[in-house]
Structure formats: C-alpha cells, structure tokens
Amino acid sequence: MKRVFLVFGLIGALAIVSCKDNNATAKINTENVAVAAERDEAAKQVPVMEFVESEHDFGTINQGEAQETAFVFTNTGNAPLIITDATSSCGCTVPNPPKEPIAPGETGELVVKFNGSGQNQVTKTITVKANTEKGSELLRIKAFVTPKNAAAVGPTK
Numbered sequence: 001m002k003r004v005f006l007v008f009g010l011i012g013a014l015a016i017v018s019c020k021d022n023n024a025t026a027k028i029n030t031e032n033v034a035v036a037a038e039r040d041e042a043a044k045q046v047p048v049m050e051f052v053e054s055e056h057d058f059g060t061i062n063q064g065e066a067q068e069t070a071f072v073f074t075n076t077g078n079a080p081l082i083i084t085d086a087t088s089s090c091g092c093t094v095p096n097p098p099k100e101p102i103a104p105g106e107t108g109e110l111v112v113k114f115n116g117s118g119q120n121q122v123t124k125t126i127t128v129k130a131n132t133e134k135g136s137e138l139l140r141i142k143a144f145v146t147p148k149n150a151a152a153v154g155p156t157k
C-alpha cells in the first residue's frame with residue numbers, strides 16, 4: 001500500500017513539474033519594472049530636520065513674564081520638509097511652526113511662546129511632527145521662575 005502511494009506521489013510530482021512554465025521571465029512587464037524603480041528611488045528621498053539647538057534656557061524670569069524664542073533648523077535632507085503638527089507638554093507653551101514646506105538646504109524657524117507660569121525650575125517639551133524618517137523631533141525650553149511675591153532669600157533680623 002505504501003508503494004502505491006509512493007508511485008502515485010511521484011507521478012503527481014512529475015506532472016506538476018512538467019506543467020510549470022520554464023519561461024517566466026517572458027511574462028515580466030518592463031514598464032512595471034521601470035515604475036517600481038522610480039518609486040523605490042523616490043522613497044529614498046527624505047527630509048532631515050537639523051536644529052541649531054534643541055533646548056533653550058530663558059534663565060531666571062519673573063512669574064507671569066512672557067518669553068519667546070525661535071528654534072532655527074535646516075532641512076539637510078533631499079526632499080521638502082513638511083511640519084504637520086507641533087504640540088507642547090503644557091498649555092502655557094505655544095509653538096508656532098512654519099506653514100510652508102522647507103526645501104532641501106533651506107532654513108526655517110519654529111517660534112515658541114511661554115507665558116512664564118509656574119514656580120522655581122520649569123521645563124516644557126515641544127513635540128514637532130514632520131515627514132522625516134524619525135517622524136518627530138523633541139525640543140525643550142526651561143526657566144527658573146521667581147514667584148511674584150517671593151520674599152528675599154537669606155538671614156533676616
């Protein structure tokens with residue numbers, strides 16, 4: 001019985017192999033190959049967001065004193081850079097990214113406004129989402145916020 005299954009199995013395998021088209025390369029559409037090559041080459045082109053500084057320190061500020069800084073960046077990639085969103089970790093910090101695409105080699109600014117809220121050492125983060133390979137960049141601002149009615153520090157008589 002095993003021999004019968006073995007014989008039928010071999011006959012079936014030979015039938016499948018003999019039916020196979022040995023000229024598969026003749027079925028390749030050269031237009032599709034060219035389109036795929038262009039698509040693959042375009043996928044290699046990505047923008048790169050390179051910041052002059054990724055953290056800004058306002059130093060010591062008074063509580064409620066508004067601050068503003070600009071994070072300068074350059075698109076060092078080989079495709080236009082598009083910033084899709086910029087959000088902060090707190091409502092007291094408002095990022096304002098450029099609306100237009102930044103061409104390769106061009107420079108842009110992301111303006112960040114901080115309303116000076118909080119007390120003592122304050123650190124806020126800004127997440128910038130863009131069409132880069134990483135998909136997002138992280139920026140930080142920090143300040144030492146002196147409370148409005150803070151008493152002088154030191155010995156008193």
